[in-house]
Amino acid sequence: MAKRVIITGVPGVGKTTVIEESMKRLAGENIPYRAINFGSCMFETAKSEGFAEDRDQMRNLDRDVQKDLQKLAARRIGAMEGNIIIDTHASVKTPAGYLPGLPAWVLTEIHPDTVVLVETDEDQILMRRMGDESRRRDAEGCRSIAEHQAFNRAFAASYAMMTGCTVHIVRNENFLLDHAIDALVAVLR
Ligand code: AP5
Numbered sequence: 001m002a003k004r005v006i007i008t009g010v011p012g013v014g015k016t017t018v019i020e021e022s023m024k025r026l027a028g029e030n031i032p033y034r035a036i037n038f039g040s041c042m043f044e045t046a047k048s049e050g051f052a053e054d055r056d057q058m059r060n061l062d063r064d065v066q067k068d069l070q071k072l073a074a075r076r077i078g079a080m081e082g083n084i085i086i087d088t089h090a091s092v093k094t095p096a097g098y099l100p101g102l103p104a105w106v107l108t109e110i111h112p113d114t115v116v117l118v119e120t121d122e123d124q125i126l127m128r129r130m131g132d133e134s135r136r137r138d139a140e141g142c143r144s145i146a147e148h149q150a151f152n153r154a155f156a157a158s159y160a161m162m163t164g165c166t167v168h169i170v171r172n173e174n175f176l177l178d179h180a181i182d183a184l185v186a187v188l189r
Contacts, residue, residue: 006115025185037088038086063099115160120174
């Protein structure tokens with residue numbers, strides 16, 4: 001039976017890196033997965049409607065606009081078939097507070113089997129963000145990143161209560177990317 005696995009993690013934790021490497025491993029085992037970036041699906045609409053010029057502007061949009069973008073993206077992804085990985089966020093830090101990445105209207109479209117939280121120590125995340133000049137990351141310190149990771153566990157638990165999905169934590173530590181790939185591939189197989 002086809003699997004739908006949602007992969008989350010605070011910006012800069014390396015979730016996209018872990019997903020890309022895991023997909024290569026799975027392709028070698030003839031296990032087909034399609035990886036969908038939820039933010040890219042939202043951004044296609046945001047850009048065409050003139051709401052945002054780059055993906056980092058989206059979390060500062062009016063929250064009702066963000067919710068409408070979420071709904072449209074969820075509907076498109078929900079209609080897809082086969083094994084799917086959805087690269088997204090358990091929560092998004094906005095000026096109005098933490099916005100749930102997977103509210104009821106997203107979960108009912110997607111019906112996830114598992115929600116994965118990619119985590120590592122907050123000082124490692126801070127250093128990765130500082131090293132990435134291609135993005136406009138929010139300036140925040142280690143304590144704030146730690147709070148966001150803690151909130152994400154609470155959000156993931158509520159998503160499991162709503163849908164019956166499982167929650168899995170994958171650690172993506174410096175110099176140990178292979179361990180993170182092993183852990184994610186074991187969930188996806
Ligand atoms: P999104 O596309 O998810 O962007 P992001 O949050 O900035 O995440 P990235 O993909 O840039 O970072 P990453 O954590 O995957 O790290 P990466 O692999 O690049 O979301 C964009 C926007 O869309 C959001 O801001 C939001 O507005 C919106 N959005 C998305 N989903 C939403 C939802 N459900 N509801 C509402 N809005 C939503 O790696 C980072 C760096 O770390 C790299 O330099 C990499 O080389 C390095 N690295 C990775 N692993 C390791 C390791 N093990 N050791 C050392 N370095 C490592």
